[in-house]
Amino acid sequence: MQYIQETFALWSSGIHIFTSFDTHLLIFVGSVIGLLFGTLPGLSSSMALAIFIPFTFGFTPHQGIAFLITIYTTSVFAGALAAILVNIPGTPSSISTGFDGYPMAQRGEAGRAVGIATVASALGGLVGLIFLMVFSPMIVLLARRFGSWEYVLLAVMGVTMISYISKGSIIKGLLGGTLGLFIATIGEDPIISYPRFSFGTYQLLGGIDFVVILIGLFGLAEVFLQLEKHIRAEPVVQTVSGFGRSFRDVLSRPVCLIRSSLIGTVIGAIPAAGPSIASVVSYGVAKRSSRNPEEFGNGSIDGILAAESSNNASVGGALIPMMTLGIPGDPMTAVLIGALLVHGLSPGPRLFTDNPAYVSAVYLSYAIALVWVLINGLLGARWYAKLLSIPRHVLLPMIMVLCMVGSYSLNSNLFDVLIMVIFGVIGYLLQKAAISPAPIILGVVLGPMFETNLRRSMILSRGSFMPFVTRPMSLAILAVIAYIIVSSVRQARRAGKNSSGV
Template sequence: MEPILEGLGLAFSLHNMALVMAGVLIGVLFGALPGLSSPLAIALLLPFTIMLEPVSAICMMAALYCAGTFGGSITAILINAPGAPPAVATAFDGYPMARRGEAGRALGIAAVSSVTGGLLSLVVFIVATPLLAKVAVSFRPPEYFALTVFALSMLASISGRSSLRNLIAGAVGVLIATIGTHLGTGIERFTFGFHELTEGVEFVPVLIGLFAVSEMLVQSQTADMALERIKSVVVKLPGREDIRRVAATVLRSSGIGTFIGILPAEGSTVAAIMGYNEAKRWSSRKHEFGTGVPEGIAGPEAANNAATGGAMVPTLALGIPGSGTTALILAALIAHGFRPGPYLIQETPEFVYAIFGAMAVGNVAFLVIGLAGAKVFARITLIPRTFLWPMVFGFSVIGAYSLSGSFFDVWVMLLSGAVGFLMRRHGFGAAPLVMGLILGRMLEETLSQSMIMYDNDWLRLLESPIVCGFFALAALGLAWPAIAARMASRRRRDDE
């Protein structure tokens, strides 16, 4: 009981509450602006939070994570311009409802569904994280190696159409993670004579480059969108009839989103699409979807925010990010000197409860801030990119330089931005590369330790049933896109 009270006390301190509110405000703003996102916001904030206490920094980022997921739904509903990928599914029915003159109703349904999904997932988060950590304490290096292989294999299922590209991007991330001095042999690898690389590549400049600089380069090649003017919007919380219609959908989608979030490498976008599809599948009014039905808004909103709480479970309990955004939060923990995983929870349980408190407050806060300022946030989308992106670039350079006072980090950021831009031009995502970068060091370290344990006998890895189980799941993860495509093809033939 004492760690719970201590953790909640940390979360509810005046200083941390101010940071949580700032995180919510930034999250809604970055979520609402097309082209910006919560991962980009966290990447930009990361170097500036190094000076904060670790709990304060992570609480702020966790609140930003929740709020950013909802922020994209505001513009998706009002102007059919999803500010973030998870909000795309919300626009399917949110915008048609707004076009009917019921924008306030659509925003109210979205907000309440999102908050409900987020809070329900936090219940799972606070129960499952300590339990999973207790199990993981018994893991030896072979089990952790197999777990990391499984997590990387899940990159194949982020998007069925680009599973190979995701795996390639993840492999590039793992390769970058090998730069520096090998812990076992002391041999320098891929340093090319730069002494700054002997300790490996710093996460933060790479993250800023991949998310901020590459996005700036992409946006520089597109014209400003002609967005319609926002009419007066009075947000209406769901009435009794709407609550009755969406209650089952919200509960079902919250469960789906939490489960998807817990799976390594999955995230809010996958959860939102599945939430929408399941809402439609269970509805008796399937033909009305796409015309502005409440269930079409509640399903993706409950699922995408439920994924935030679910994604924090493997991030904190295992040190395995549950999504691209939690990979950034994991990088922040590492930058603050922590080693995420079961021992973090064993040694500092109050840390987990502080994050729980911050995310709970963040969910309620974005309901108030997001709805009260919905019209303002939507109008901000009218800011020309010629003003917006130079500011983002300036913050990127300052953030990268401030880490160690070295222009080498700025060059790393610029190079990462160029790489990220080229990757996106050819259909490769930044998130899989970040996952590979974060997990690469764990993969190499646990493999080296396992080989020492087993005298370089690879077959002895299979002596552990847990290792065999993770390898089997990894094989299933790699094969799943092909299996899913075949099942979809068979369903289409049956429908014909």
């Protein structure tokens, strides 16, 4: 009982910060900034946070963190807008949102797709927040059991998702995944820093940034594909749908919503896993447990729901190790820790006792930011959908410029733009061969995670594979992977019997 009282005291200790008008003004400005950085590919959440840290020097620490948390939350949501409207994931975490969001927009339901993404983001974020506020200690115990071995298996689990996120033939999906793994080997190897495939140039020494590949494979390739159609073709007529519809769409699927949010929270809390892996995994899980898996990839509501609720829930997840242990799980929380230090606060166990108002400010501003996501997405849906009624000969060059600026602004490097264009052409050719880009990106993301951790775990165990089965956490993940593989094979067999053929 006393524990509950203490917890409530902690939560409410920062309420006074939110009675001033300034704080709300800052949160509003933060949500606009987050929207902008999240929507534009190449401008990332962590970049937005880093750039705006100096602006917080003039605020109180509480207002500063409220401002930054809002930018973080809104930018993760905003990635969905670009993915749905023009098929370029604004942030890597919204790749899976585009699988179904873009087909939906193409058949005239962009407004509905944005509405679903908005409500799913807000509710997913809410689940993440609840876990952050109530179950932090348990989640932290889980996250701390993640060592090199567990990361290897997490990457393997991600690879099993390839069959769910690739459209059509599984063989082609695996081909794409392998290509992605190959691309990931370019640059210095992660263990002894030996250059691979860099051809003696320093530009390739650091490897290829996967956001550059993302912009090329999705954005530019899509522009090329669209160019094949008649340039003066009439844009798709967009139907308008009300607020109520968005809520009904999401709330009528509570199982998918809660499952995806839980997956997002847990994967978000594991350092170095993050929202992209969270959204891919929950998309795959949603597809395999769906009664209509054939809808996925063709504008499934569950698809958007799974992707968006999990990537926003992972924000709450990522804040768990940051707040309780002071460990940054991803680039975004690393910047937030920096911001705390600048204001003379160090995150970790001491923050809760020394500065409870600050902890409360983080929770409350996260909640308010989610409200702004709702307002923004629901009121804006109609206007965002309007973007698609811009004539093709105006829209396509704009997207092309966006791809160029996005890939340049990442590292202020023209070489990246060149790489982006090359991947645009590759992406176009691969799409002609019916190889979808998503497995390639998954390979690029999971490749280094798999290689680095496998080689590191072999150094740690002096060449023994035993820890994979002797570590309890690792054994548990192994069991999950085995279950996924066995049940998919069964499912495929059953499907084969029913349709007798392919």
